[in-house]
Amino acid sequence: MNMKKLLAIFLIIAMALTFAACGGGNDDQAAQDTPMTYKVAMEPTFPPFDTINQETQELDGFDVDLMNAIAEDQGFELEWVNMGFDGLITALQAGNIDIIASGMNASEERREKVDFSTTYYDSGLVVAVKTGNTAIKSIDDLTADMKAGAQIGTTGADLATELFDAGKIKEAKIYNGLDVAVMDLQNGTINALINDLPVTKAYMDVKPGTIEIVGDVLNAESYGFAVQKGNTELLDKINAGMQNIIDNGTFDDIAAEWFE
Numbered sequence: 540m541n542m543k544k545l546l547a548i549f550l551i552i553a554m555a556l557t558f559a560a561c562g563g564g565n566d567d568q569a570a571q572d573t574p575m576t577y578k579v580a581m582e583p584t585f586p587p588f589d590t591i592n593q594e595t596q597e598l599d600g601f602d603v604d605l606m607n608a609i610a611e612d613q614g615f616e617l618e619w620v621n622m623g624f625d626g627l628i629t630a631l632q633a634g635n636i637d638i639i640a641s642g643m644n645a646s647e648e649r650r651e652k653v654d655f656s657t658t659y660y661d662s663g664l665v666v667a668v669k670t671g672n673t674a675i676k677s678i679d680d681l682t683a684d685m686k687a688g689a690q691i692g693t694t695g696a697d698l699a700t701e702l703f704d705a706g707k708i709k710e711a712k713i714y715n716g717l718d719v720a721v722m723d724l725q726n727g728t729i730n731a732l733i734n735d736l737p738v739t740k741a742y743m744d745v746k747p748g749t750i751e752i753v754g755d756v757l758n759a760e761s762y763g764f765a766v767q768k769g770n771t772e773l774l775d776k777i778n779a780g781m782q783n784i785i786d787n788g789t790f791d792d793i794a795a796e797w798f799e
């Protein structure tokens with residue numbers, strides 16, 4: 540084979556390798572340009588934080604708008620998932636979801652299992668009764684013949700269970716959905732509901748004159764977004780995005796939509 544042919548073959552190989560390298564570079568660039576998509580879960584019977592839009596049937600709420608604003612600020616995408624509240628932390632630990640955005644109190648006990656973002660809403664538990672029930676004016680008026688309801692996996696359920704274990708109530712009735720717990724309070728199946736102040740108020744607004752809050756706020760809670768323990772990359776993005784939307788007024792605009 541003469542030199543010319545060898546040179547031609549060499550050039551063809553060199554061009555093919557160059558092309559492949561460039562092509563590969565294009566693939567890498569494309570991968571870098573494709574935004575990350577994170578799976579974020581919530582339990583949607585917790586208005587105004589986590590609910591289902593009755594018109595669109597889409598997941599909706601303060602948590603949704605807040606997390607979407609953070610994602611936009613930080614350039615990542617979200618896939619929203621509806622999940623039972625009691626399954627959220629396990630799903631996060633297993634890596635089945637990436638973020639919990641569900642009005643979750645960033646308690647010390649939970650901080651041992653997951654990492655929380657900067658907290659974004661201060662709340663607390665209250666007792667609610669059926670309107671007209673004058674026997675219960677605070678948690679201290681619950682008696683051993685009464686049933687107190689709460690949502691599964693929540694701080695409210697923890698308190699109701701504590702009362703039951705201490706023999707102070709007949710039953711801690713635990714519900715998957717808070718909407719059913721509220722219905723059972725309204726129809727007299729349970730005597731009291733232990734739940735978060737802003738959410739109980741939201742249910743009161745839906746059906747005024749059916750349930751009412753009695754006594755004082757029972758504890759201090761602060762909601763945070765949760766990520767898998769050690770996922771500092773995602774946690775830093777969420778915290779940076781949260782600070783940015785606070786600084787640029789987006790946080791207050793979203794809050795005004797849901798709380799005023």
Ligand code: GLN
Binds near residue numbers: 589693760
């Ligand atoms: N804030 C309560 C908790 O963290 C209830 C949350 C909820 O029901 N979404 O347990």
